[in-house]
Structure formats: structure tokens, C-alpha cells
Amino acid sequence: MLIDLIAGARPNFMKISPIIDAIDKAKNEGKNIDFRLIHTGQHYDKNMSGSFFDQLGIPEPDINLGAGGGTQAEQTAAIMIGYEKILVEKGKPDLCLVVGDVTSTMACAITAQKLHVKVAHVEAGIRSGDWTMPEEINRMVTDSITNFFFTTSEVANENLRKSGIEDGRIYFVGNTMIDTLLKHKPRFQKPEVWDKIGLEEGEYIVMTLHRPANVDQEEKLKELIQEIVNHTNGLPLVFPVHPRTRKMLETIGISHAKLHMIEPLGYLEFNYLVERAKAVVTDSGGITEETTVMGIPCMTLRANTERPETITQGTNELLGVDPQAISPAMEKLFSGQWKKGGIPELWDGQTAERIVSVLLEKL
Structure with missing residues (x-):
């Protein structure tokens, strides 16, 4: 099984890093799973992108689409054109896995589905209700064409149910950003x-x-x-x-x-x-x-x-x-009146392993 992992902007790297670790672990255990890391180039500033690969131990991307800056439409178009070319010329994976809610997430999900590649969305179902945010449009479009929904909370699960997604396609796994946080906390x-x-x-x-x-x-x-x-x-x-x-x-x-x-x-x-x-x-x-x-x-x-x-x-x-x-x-x-708070369910550092476990079972 080959999975395309899509990363393009700073928030993506924190979410994709533990998934890479979990795939590598499963592969080393003899499981039939591998990945192709695709950097869309949406964030092209070294401070916003490059250092994250070094610090989080993310391998060099197999492919960099070099989409660069521009308007929302220009970025979306550049990413879709670049990713389509990869799928046509270098072969299609068994799954396109996108994370979060940036332009790269939506653009690659659309491109994959149009070429009959299944899509998994990590951090599916979150909603602000604010259509003035580009990210909200990205979330809604991506979730409308996703096959596997990996969620961070029961609120996200309920948002997906309300949009007509059946429970059998929703997987409450936790938060991969917290996997990264807990792993690297001793290294701050x-x-x-x-x-x-x-x-x-x-x-x-x-x-x-x-x-x-x-x-x-x-x-x-x-x-x-x-x-x-x-x-x-x-x-x-x-x-x-x-x-x-x-x-x-x-x-x-x-x-x-x-x-x-x-x-x-x-x-x-x-x-x-x-x-x-x-x-x-x-x-x-x-x-x-x-x-x-x-x-x-x-x-x-x-x-x-x-x-x-x-x-x-x-x-x-x-x-x-x-x-x-x-x-x-x-x-x-x-005045010392700020609330103490607690940690949400399944934000425990094991989310990526749960995701990979589901993919091995379902694909």
C-alpha cells in the first residue's frame, strides 16, 4: 500500500510528522505500507517551512511541487496542476492523505478524487462556521469528497454526522499535533x-x-x-x-x-x-x-x-x-482567576498509530 502524504504549510508539518513515524514503524514490523512525501511548496519561506523538516526529523520530500505564493486561486491552481502531473506521470498511490485545512489540503484532495484516488482527511470535521475564512472553505470542500475521516473530538464527529457522513467512515483518533508536541517536548x-x-x-x-x-x-x-x-x-x-x-x-x-x-x-x-x-x-x-x-x-x-x-x-x-x-x-x-483546564480525550500522543492501524485494516 502506497500513501501520498501531503504537506504544504507550517501547520501541516506538525501533523504529518508522527504519521511518517507510525508508517515507518509499521513498515519495519513487516506491514505492507509505504509513503511518498509531497511538499506542495505553499509555504516557501525557510522560517515558515524548511526548519520544521530539520527539527521534527521529517525526511526530505520525495517531490516538491514548488507552488509558491500568489492569491488563493493562483495557489490552488498551481498545486492542482503540479499534483495532477505527479499522479499521471509518476503513478497513483492507493490513498492521498491530507491534513488540516490549508489550501494544499483542499487542492490535493480534489485532484486525487478526480483521478479516482481515495482521500483520507486528518483533522476532519472541525468547523468555525465562518465562511470569510479561507480555511473554512477548505475544510468543507475537503470533507465533502473524503473517504476516511480522522477526527480530533466528538464535536468534529457530530459536525460530520450532521453533514450526512455515516459513523462507519468516521474514526475518532485524537490529535496528531499533540503527538508531535509530546514527542518533542523534552527537546524544546x-x-x-x-x-x-x-x-x-x-x-x-x-x-x-x-x-x-x-x-x-x-x-x-x-x-x-x-x-x-x-x-x-x-x-x-x-x-x-x-x-x-x-x-x-x-x-x-x-x-x-x-x-x-x-x-x-x-x-x-x-x-x-x-x-x-x-x-x-x-x-x-x-x-x-x-x-x-x-x-x-x-x-x-x-x-x-x-x-x-x-x-x-x-x-x-x-x-x-x-x-x-x-x-x-x-x-x-x-488576578489569578484564569481557568486551569484539562486535556481532551485521546490527545495522548498515540493518534498517528491509531490512524495507520485503521488504514492497514481498511485499505
Whole structure:
């Protein structure tokens, strides 16, 4: 059995790494399973892509489609054209396995199905209900043409049932991002910024921002950052800046003695910071899962989330996109009233092995 593993953007690599390990383990045990790693090139910046392969022990891709940047439509088209060419010229696998909700996920799922290759979707069924997010469209399209649905929560299972997917095709396996987190936790690396600005455990806040609703309007972004800086009780605010956000920040010219804007960090360095932070302020979905498992208070600057279990069970709170929500949340944090949270079911580091076990049985 040959499986195409699709990775194209930073969140994908964390989700695909443990699946590679699980396939290798099964193969070494004599099972009939192998993979072809396909990097679509959706993230082509070294900081956003390349270092993750090194740090997570992911092998060099068998194929790199080199899709690069461009608009949503341009990226989707480039990935579909590139992947179709691989399937036609280099042969079709028994399965195309896609993870998460980036453009590569949707594009390769469509291409595979049109050439009669079955599709498995890891992290299927999650929904924000917000059609303004490209990721939500990617999730819905991918799940509409998926054969095997691997889910992270009962909420995701129910979303799929409501869309007409029968239980026999839904496999509640857990979260591969947490497989990666738990495996590499002992290897987290202190980043240069730690000593450079004299950080101390529990005495700083980490922030990430990249979603259009937060970063595409100059005044909105400026007000948001100022509000956060003004309510951190004088603690350093460490801000690894996404390339999309950096362009906007350059025009705003915002600065503050406690605001430390740095380049994007590798996986091991970033999670070293998160694990030791007082709290995290973010608009990322994946980070809310990691903070939940690490027990770090998390404030999400979004009006909705596709990962409600990080709120109902974890350490995450949804603040919305109004900068005025920052002050009461910070007050709650510094008064010691933030919830402790717990770890969702099956977020135990064994998800990838469960996925491979299902594939060996069903294919």
C-alpha cells in the first residue's frame, strides 16, 4: 500500500510528522505500507517551512511541487496542476492523505478524487462556521469528497454526522499535533531572544497574529497591539512576526519598550517560549491546542473557533476581535482567576498509530 502524504504549510508539518513515524514503524514490523512525501511548496519561506523538516526529523520530500505564493486561486491552481502531473506521470498511490485545512489540503484532495484516488482527511470535521475564512472553505470542500475521516473530538464527529457522513467512515483518533508536541517536548530549545532580553519563566507573554481580520487594517492592528502592550502589567511581550503581518507593521511604525518583534521561530524554540510563558495571545487555531496541553492561559483574538474543546475543556478563551476585550481578560489573568483546564480525550500522543492501524485494516 502506497500513501501520498501531503504537506504544504507550517501547520501541516506538525501533523504529518508522527504519521511518517507510525508508517515507518509499521513498515519495519513487516506491514505492507509505504509513503511518498509531497511538499506542495505553499509555504516557501525557510522560517515558515524548511526548519520544521530539520527539527521534527521529517525526511526530505520525495517531490516538491514548488507552488509558491500568489492569491488563493493562483495557489490552488498551481498545486492542482503540479499534483495532477505527479499522479499521471509518476503513478497513483492507493490513498492521498491530507491534513488540516490549508489550501494544499483542499487542492490535493480534489485532484486525487478526480483521478479516482481515495482521500483520507486528518483533522476532519472541525468547523468555525465562518465562511470569510479561507480555511473554512477548505475544510468543507475537503470533507465533502473524503473517504476516511480522522477526527480530533466528538464535536468534529457530530459536525460530520450532521453533514450526512455515516459513523462507519468516521474514526475518532485524537490529535496528531499533540503527538508531535509530546514527542518533542523534552527537546524544546531556548531561543536567542531569551537571553537577549532577559526573559524569566512566567514573566512574559507570547503573541502571534496573522489573520486578515486582525492584521489587514492599519488602524485596527495598531489599536490591538497598543491595547495588549498597555495591559501586560509591564511584562515583556514577545511577538514572532508572520511575514503577512510584518508588511503591515512596517507601514504603522509601532514600537514600545516592552514589545519585542522577532523573526518567526522554529518549532522547538517557539514552544520553549510558550511552555514558560505567563500567557499566550493569538489568533491561531493550532496554538490553542498546544497551550491547552501545556496548561498555559490562552487568549484568542477571533470571533469564533473551530476548536471549541480548547475552550470547554482547555485553557483557551475566545475574546473576539474588539481591542476593548483585552483589558478584562488581562485583569482576569493577573488576578489569578484564569481557568486551569484539562486535556481532551485521546490527545495522548498515540493518534498517528491509531490512524495507520485503521488504514492497514481498511485499505
